[in-house]
Amino acid sequence: MNLSRRVLAPVFCIALVAIGGAASATPVTADPFVTIGAGSSPQAVAVAFSGEFFVANLGSDSITAYTAGGVLETGRSMSMPAGSNPIDVKVEHGTTAVWSANVDTHSIARFVPGATVPTIFDLGAAIKPDALAITPTDVVYSANSSSDTVSQVKLVGATYQSTAVYARLPAGSAPVGIVSDPDGVIYTANSGNGTVSRITPAKTEQVAQLPTGAPFAIAIDHRGKLWVANSAADTVVQIDPAKASGSNIVSSVRLLPGSVPSRLTVDGADNVYVTSRGANSVSVIPAGASTAVTIQTMPAGSGVFGIAVSPQNVLLTTSFARGVVSSIDLATAVTLQAPVTGAQVGSRVTGTVTATGIDPITFSSTTLPAWLTLDPKTGVFTGMPPTPGSVSFTVVATSLVSKSEPFTVSFAVGGVAPTASPTPPSTVTAIPTATATAGAGGQSAGTGAHSTGVLASTGASDGSRWGIAGAIAFILGVVGACAARVHRRQHA
Structure with a gap:
């Protein structure tokens, strides 16, 4: 109890631990998510079905209400009698009514958000409630360490x-943690004698004896397994209450030395979350795992304590020394880094999907086209499309x-871009006709005809040859004419 009220110097920073070997996600966190104020000493947080949450502030004798988005709802908050020191808070399953354990006025209080005064149930001066549990039928129980x-x-x-x-319970049990199973059976974590008890209308019995340490908080998963924060041993112990005491400790998950696990909760997938006020951290034991992973580290001296997970998969924690509530969005979401554009048949296509969530992240697809590959660690997909569409x-x-x-990733693939075809060479056709005139001696005329010519391998045509022959004939004609003139002059 004294440990939970200790106020330490605040330092404003936050660290998130990423796990190697896979894609690095972007965690969605807020620290602080809400600031309650100096001296408020928030000890516990409870979440309604809508995501609205309520914080028990031991230092300011109040239960403050906030929307799921972290907006203070003054009209739905409640001030407790002076000196109440509310240390725990729970929300009914069937209504929005809120219950608080007021340790220093030996009472349990109930109020409906919007009311001006709570209903107080005085348990007597010797009974100081430390923690609350509510059954599925909204029966409320408190664990009272001072009176066993x-x-x-x-x-x-x-x-x-x-x-x-x-x-x-047996003298010296000092129950400080309490939880109900779906059938309304109650279990307590007893820090005084290191045991876990089961309480039914018929009897109270010991369920388990921890070898060492001091059970400080208790939660139950959907399989009915109990999880106990063993603050003195820096462990989280899993117990199967269906088995006999002495043979029902399933596992003991070790945290870092000096962690001092304080509170724990279980989400809908049976992941177990633990606050450690000694290490100022939040850890998770993933469903089916045997080790814990630190997912959030607060500033030194924060006094990380209360914890709850909302139906919207948001984890809320309180830091009593800093007077704040912090949050982590546990949901995982995929986005496309940039649209895929300009895809063409025969050209390589590349894109990248990214994610928000708690590292490590792996990507998978059961509908990937055969020509595409997806890197499960980086989220890069690449390939060469064979057809348009x-x-x-x-x-x-x-x-x-x-x-x-x-x-869903969607994009269009265009066809192959058209390319210019070479123009074939033209066909040259020559149809020459030559006519020779007979000379004066009465010789008959001669005619010659040439067939259509085609391009030769050298590129020359028959037409070229006819041009040369014509030139020769022209020259011979000139020479003949000149000779005739000379002959006439000689015989004139």
Whole structure:
């Protein structure tokens, strides 16, 4: 109790630990998500079905209400009597009513958001409630470490009735954590004697004895397994309550030395989240894993304590020394880094999908075209389209704690660009005709005809040869004419 109230010097920074070997995601975090104020000492947080959340502020004797987006709802908050020191808070399953454990006024309080005063159930000066549990039928129980007892408040007809000592545990048990299973069976984490107890209307019995340490908080997963934060041993212990004590400790997950695990919760996928006030960190034990991974580290001296996960898969934690609530969005979502444009048949196409979520991230697709490949670590897809048309496939990203909805990637592939064809050479046709006139001696005329010519391998044509012959004939004619003139002059 004294540890949870300690106020340490705030330092404003936050670190996220990424795990190697796969794509690096962008975590969606806010620290602080909301600032309650100096001296408020927020100890616990509870979330309604809508995502609205309520914070128990031990230092300011109040329960403050916030929208899922972190906006303060003054009209839905509640001030407790002075000196109440509310240390835990829970929301009913069937309504929006809120319950608080007021450790220093030995009471449990209930209010409906919007009311001006709470209903107080006084348990007696000797009973100081440390933690609350609410069954699926909205019966409320408190673990009371100072008196080794469990109290009950339930609706009987139209009236709530409280039973200060519903169950009594062995002396020195000091129950500080409490949880209900789906059937309304109650389990307590007993820091005084290192045990876990089970409480039913018929009896109270020991379920497990931890070898060492001090159980400080307890949660239950959807398989019915119990998870216990063992603050003195820096471990989180998994217990199967269906088995006999002495043989029902399933696993013991070790945290870093000095972690001092304080509170824990389980999400819908059976991932277990733990706050450690000694290490100022938030860790997760993924479903089915045997090791814990630190997913958020707060500034030194933050006093990380309360924890809850919303139906919208947002993890909320309180830091009592800094007076803040921090958040991590546990959901995983895929986006396309940039649109794929200009894709052509025979040209390589490349694109990249990215994700938000908790590292490490891996990408997969069951609808990928045969010509495309997807790198599961980097999210890069590449390939050479063989045909034009529309391309569409889906990608799923899997993070440390969740899987995304399928994300559709679509783009168009164009045909091969047309290329210019060479022009074939022209065909040259020559049809020459030559006529010779007979000389004066009465010689008959001679005629000659030549067939159509074609290009030779040298590129010369028959027409060229006829041109040469014509030139020769012209020259001979000139020479003959000159000779005739000379002959006439000689005989004149």
